[in-house]
Amino acid sequence: MSNTAPLLQVKNLRVEFPTRRGTLVALDDVSFDIAPGEVLGVVGESGAGKSMTGAAIIGLLEPPGRIARGEILFAGKRIDNLRYEQMRRLRGKEIGAIFQDPLTTLNPLYTVGHQLVETITTHLPLNPAEARKRAIEWLEHVGIPAAAQRIDSYPHEFSGGMRQRVVIALALCAEPKLIVADEPTTALDVSIQAQVIALLKTLAREKGTAMMLVTHDMGVIAETADRVAVMYAGRIAEIGPVREVVKHANHPYSAGLMASIPPLDRRVERLAQIDGAMPRLSAIPQGCAYNPRCPQVFGKCRELRPDLLDAVTTRAACWLYDTETARG
């Protein structure tokens, strides 16, 4: 994949929240690419900045949050500085989004058909009748039985899993090239999480859709992602091919995360607990943000913050991979 021009490029992204007690830096120096059709898994403890990264990409950071530095490029063009209306045209059409909780993502007062048709007619040159036909096809794609009848049902008439299928149909119906899926199964019943992920994966493969898949489920990452980014305290701690990061993590934090993943036959497990807690944004320690919890911490870690360094199989933000440190 390394030779394909990237579909999405995030470069040195910094997101700030001005508050009365100073500026909070929610994301700092976040850089990664996603190639066309590629699935990038994003993992990390709650509060690491995964959702914030997704929100910055789709241009829906909640004010007063703003991109303070860096660039986001989609298909080679900058999208982080577009005006609202220009960015709106990209949302849904080029970059789709799936949120965590299907129970709250659909407007309860409109039928799923209404919501599908309005999305389709917003982005595609179809009349309402054609859009409705397309909507039924999409409901069939995502595995809603009796789609032609169910299209006129309201969200509350579907179960959680079925609603997330509807959400997936809504996110994909204008055939975007990139999907930002933020914990798409976390709110679902464990028994149906695998089906929904399988559906998402199949559709993305079929349509060649690239995906940024945020999840806590290492089993899902192992099965679905091509590459993984591990986030910690608003930065990327490690990024690399899925096999390497899951099996042979280089960064001590990723290693801790992966340490207690059960064997693959017992999938759908939560992240292991690492001693201590991720620092709050207002109290990120000097040097490496992970240093208070890191078993391999040494002098330099408490003074300087490491950038992503080449760790042979992956790239890791850790002084252990600094050639000069190693030498000296």
Added chain:
Amino acid sequence: MFAFIINRILQAIPVMLAVALISFAMFAYVGDPVAIMLGQDFTEAQRDALVHDLGLDQPFWVQFATFTGHAIRGEFGLSYRLSRPVAELIGERAPATLELAFCAAVLALAVGVPMGVYTGLYRNSWLSRFFLTFSLVGVSLPTFLIGILLILVFAVWLGWLPSFGRGDTVQLGWWSTGFLTWSGIKALILPSITLGLFQLTLIMRLVRAEMLEVLRTDYIKFARARGLPNRAVHFGHALKNTLVPVITIVGLQLGAIIAFAIVTETVFQWPGMGLLFIQSVGVADIPVMSAYLLLIALVFVSINLIVDLLYYAVDPRLRIGRGKGGH
């Protein structure tokens, strides 16, 4: 649907009976109707005859049953003050109050809802701040003061609008309307503003608060993430979700508009039911007072029913038994 309506009507009956009981208690125990009706000179025999005629020698529950039976047929006896049937008096006065309340409600909705939407969407704009300050005035100034100020400016200083009365009215059957003459319409303006201003600001603040709430929800974020234009997000998705609470309050406020017309009608000498009520209170004209009380209760109960039906129309989650159910 039909069962739902019947159910609601059945629920309303105890409420109406309770109000009827209060009404009746007032009728029977406040003041002495016999003394009021007989005046100064009377004999013991005349008195007994009147007590008998009025049924006041009957047991309490029999009297109450008789009262309720009459009330259902709209019979509230004669006004002590005007010696005319109460129903007739109220019938004459009702169009004035209802037309005034209608104009006030339309004003409150037609101005309050858009102002609420605007201030919710553009929280920090200059105009929003102005609307919010203005709404504080509307909420905090008492109605009679607003009425008097309006009269002072538009009737006394500028002389544009009349300061009292309904102007010329046209009789349509038993209904007298002020809508068909220029002077009737002019006469409606100041009282409608006075009566509707409080509700207008209340509706504006409510719609604003609801919009702010709804704009934070996941389905609004998702609507934006789907790339829907702002117009669809704001008016299709957000505004519709504010309607359920707004309908409740607007319904209750509509009842309040009719009930609180008393003050406005007094300030503008508006010949409606409220003015009739105030004039009746002054001389303890109990039949008129109790009839008015029951009528206001009936208005509130009916509005409640309508509000419930509107919920039903707006929110599909309440339409139980529709479709095949969820799985």
